[in-house]
Amino acid sequence: MxxxxxxxxxxxxxxxxxxxxxxxxxxxxxxxxxxxxxxxxxxxxxxxxxxxxxxxxxxxxxxxxxxxxxxxxxxxxxxxxxxxxxxxxxxxxxxxxxxxxxGWVPAAGDDWHQVASLEEAARTLNGLGRGHLPGRSPWGRVFLTTGRMGLAAFADCPQWFLVRSVDAPEPPMPARTEVLLDRGPFTLEGERELLARHAVDVLVTKDSGGAATAPKLQAAREAGVPVVVVRRxxxxxxxxxxxxxxxxxxxxxxxxxx
Known part of the structure; x- marks a missing residue:
């Protein structure tokens, strides 16, 4: 067979x-x-x-x-x-x-904002984040974990982005972007440290499911970081x-x- x-x-x-x-x-x-x-x-x-x-x-x-x-x-x-x-x-x-x-399901303490597309995710960012706090970017800081494809949806966003992907992304992409090349599985301790080190205000992810990349969701929950989830x-x-x-x-x- x-x-x-x-x-x-x-x-x-x-x-x-x-x-x-x-x-x-x-x-x-x-x-x-x-x-x-x-x-x-x-x-x-x-x-x-x-x-x-x-x-x-x-x-x-x-x-x-x-x-x-x-x-x-x-x-x-x-x-x-x-x-x-x-x-x-x-x-x-x-x-x-x-x-x-x-797929993933929200747990107690999660602040999820579920959307239908990357374009909707980009529009949703404007109402989230903690950019009003002292020392913060006025538009917030976004941890974008949707992969290197589809970054064009965020190209006109004013926020600062940390983009994590296996391979380097190509333009168009947000003007204020730092790229982190990495491959899962990821640990909870590592995700906690990443959110804190980069002062992340918002996490954006696709509902990929699975355990390899799920620790970021718990880290966001613990830090009180809202999560924009693109439905599959x-x-x-x-x-x-x-x-x-x-x-x-x-x-x-x-x-x-x-």
Whole structure:
């Protein structure tokens, strides 16, 4: 059985490893990475890097490589590839499963402001922060953790930004920006120190879910820092969803006759 995993996430790497454990049903695994990160963490098994060229390209690849099942284990905000996967699976007549880690939920003491897009997040910043306090920037200081893509939405914002990403971002971006190149998982102690050292007024994040980057939310809660949370897009209609690696592995093994 040949399984194509559209990956790049912690869960996709864990699933690729799980499907190739000794004693498991015979499964050939190919993981496809978008190639947006210069030095990605490679999963077990076969790996291809780069896009497919849209729905038609993905259908062609699935057919040419005799793919028996497709798993969309991309980032929860990789909306385009998710919809392409749904259309390609229907066209090629292969089963599709979406592996999505659960989203974050606010806890007692959180000051969350949920928005639908990065553009709305940028507009929301004007009413937040503590810029009125002595020694503070008049517009506040923002810790932006939405990745290097999409910074154009904040390009006209007057706030000071700390942008954290794996690879260096490119313009357009806010005029007052400091870039921090780093890769999770992050620790609570480290996030506390980061917020304090940079006098952060507001945290902006996408609802990516998972534990690797969640400590920033607790650090913000403890510091009384408001959090602007961009809601994740929905999974394409009709696509089955697994929320854990174990559930996804069981789905594959059931089809492989384990």
């Amino acid at each position: 040949h399984v194509l995993i559209l990956g790049g996430t912690t869960e996709s790497r864990a699933l690729a490893a799980r499907l190739q454990e000794p004693g498991a049903a015979t499964v050939r695994v190919t993981s496809s990475l978008a190639g947006r990160v210069a030095a990605p963490r490679l999963p077990a098994g076969e790996v291809r890097i780069g896009g497919f060229g849209g729905v038609e390209g993905l259908v062609e690849w699935v057919r040419a490589h005799a793919v028996d099942a497709l798993i969309d284990a991309t980032h929860p905000f990789a909306e385009n590839i998710s919809f392409n996967a749904a259309r390609a699976a229907a066209t090629a007549h292969v089963p599709l499963l979406a592996l999505r880690r659960p 897009p929905p999974v394409p209609e009709g696509v089955r969803v697994a929320t854990t690696v174990e559930e996804a592995a069981a789905w594959v093994r059931g089809r492989a006759g384990a």
